[in-house]
Amino acid sequence: KAGVTQTPRYLIKTRGQQVTLSCSPISGHRSVSWYQQTPGQGLQFLFEYFSETQRNKGNFPGRFSGRQFSNSRSEMNVSTLELGDSALYLCASSPSDWNSPLHFGNGTRLTVT
Amino acid sequence: AQSVSQHNHHVILSEAASLELGCNYSYGGTVNLFWYVQYPGQHLQLLLKYFSGDPLVKGIKGFEAEFIKSKFSFNLRKPSVQWSDTAEYFCAVTSDTGRRALTFGSGTRLQVQP
Numbered sequence: 371k372a373g374v375t376q377t378p379r380y381l382i383k384t385r386g387q388q389v390t391l392s393c394s395p396i397s398g399h400r401s402v403s404w405y406q407q408t409p410g411q412g413l414q415f416l417f418e419y420f421s422e423t424q425r426n427k428g429n430f431p432g433r434f435s436g437r438q439f440s441n442s443r444s445e446m447n448v449s450t451l452e453l454g455d456s457a458l459y460l461c462a463s464s465p466s467d468w469n470s471p472l473h474f475g476n477g478t479r480l481t482v483t
Numbered sequence: 484a485q486s487v488s489q490h491n492h493h494v495i496l497s498e499a500a501s502l503e504l505g506c507n508y509s510y511g512g513t514v515n516l517f518w519y520v521q522y523p524g525q526h527l528q529l530l531l532k533y534f535s536g537d538p539l540v541k542g543i544k545g546f547e548a549e550f551i552k553s554k555f556s557f558n559l560r561k562p563s564v565q566w567s568d569t570a571e572y573f574c575a576v577t578s579d580t581g582r583r584a585l586t587f588g589s590g591t592r593l594q595v596q597p
Contacts, residue, residue, distance in 0.1 A: 373526070403583050413573065413587035426584040460527065464583065469534060471517070472585070474527040 372396065374475035376461050382481045388449040391478045395442050395463030401425075402444040403472060404436060407458040416459075419444055420466075448480075456482045485510035487576050489588035496564050497596050504559040504591050506548075506574030516557040517575040517585065518548055527573070533557065544568070569595045 375394040383389050395402050403426075404416040415428040419438035436446040442463070448455055458479050462472035486509045496502060508514060518530040531542025538550040548559045557574060574588040 401583055403585075405585075405587075412589045413575075413585075415584045415586065418583040420583075428584065462527075471529040471532060472583070474519075476526045 374461055374463050374473055376459075376475040376478050378478060379476070380479050380481075382483060383451050384483055385451055385453060387451050388447060389451060389480060390445050390447045391459055391461075391480070393444045393446075393461030393463075393475060395444070395461075396473055398465065399463035399473070400442050400466050401464045402438055402442060403462045403464075404444070404446050405460040405462065406430075407460055407477070408456070413460070416446065451482045453482050456480060485514070485576055485578060485586045487574050487586055487588035489572075489574055489591050491591045492589070493592045493594070495594045495596065498566055499563050500595075502559070502561040502564045502568070502593070504572055504574075504593070506557045506559065506588060508555050508557065508574075508576045508586075510555075510576060510578060512578055515577045516548070516550060517577075518542065518546070518557075518559050519573045519575060519587075520570045521573070521590075522570045530559070530572070564593075564595050566595050566597045569593060 377392045401420045403418040407413045418426040422438045433449045438444045458477040460477045462474045464470050464472050488507045490505045516533040519527045520530050521527050531540050533540045533550045541547045546561050572591045575585040
């Protein structure tokens with residue numbers, strides 16, 4: 371079974387631009403979560419989608435948004451990029467039942483210059 | 484809001500030494516607890532989890548953790564580490580109302596010397 375796939379692996383953007391990251395969950399998984407990992411703040415929860423609906427949201431500004439499609443694939447968008455948005459963005463998928471763990475992808479490394 | 488503290492930031496051990504990594508959480512309600520591991524160049528993987536029941540939880544690769552509710556702790560242990568255990572270890576917690584929203588600790592980098 372293929373794992374969680376995130377594209378692209380690396381991105382370099384300029385301050386003020388916007389960026390879209392993509393995540394394909396494991397087949398059959400309906401929940402997709404997004405996390406930001408930085409050396410200073412560690413791993414922080416961004417949001418979670420289930421059946422195309424945002425179910426939980428972390429403490430990030432409105433510049434961070436996401437969506438989920440009917441095939442469970444998810445995208446997250448960051449608008450008006452700031453230098454502090456440079457991070458590894460991780461996507462995780464899981465099945466419907468609460469007792470199943472999250473399966474993480476390898477992440478997209480975003481560098482904002 | 485919940486929070487997680489991992490007091491050991493960098494641990495260096497020799498092979499066959501015993502390991503205990505500390506994890507304390509702050510949350511007043513029912514929690515679910517996890518340990519994740521990130522091997523060099525690989526994605527985060529679940530080591531073990533606690534939802535309810537026996538507070539001593541066994542995970543993969545010989546790891547175990549004990550949930551002590553009175554101490555708000557969920558320490559990770561392994562009796563004898565191997566070089567292949569070199570990795571970063573993250574403790575995480577979720578509440579019953581936000582089970583997919585993990586709050587992670589800052590991580591502990593474990594270096595096992597052969």
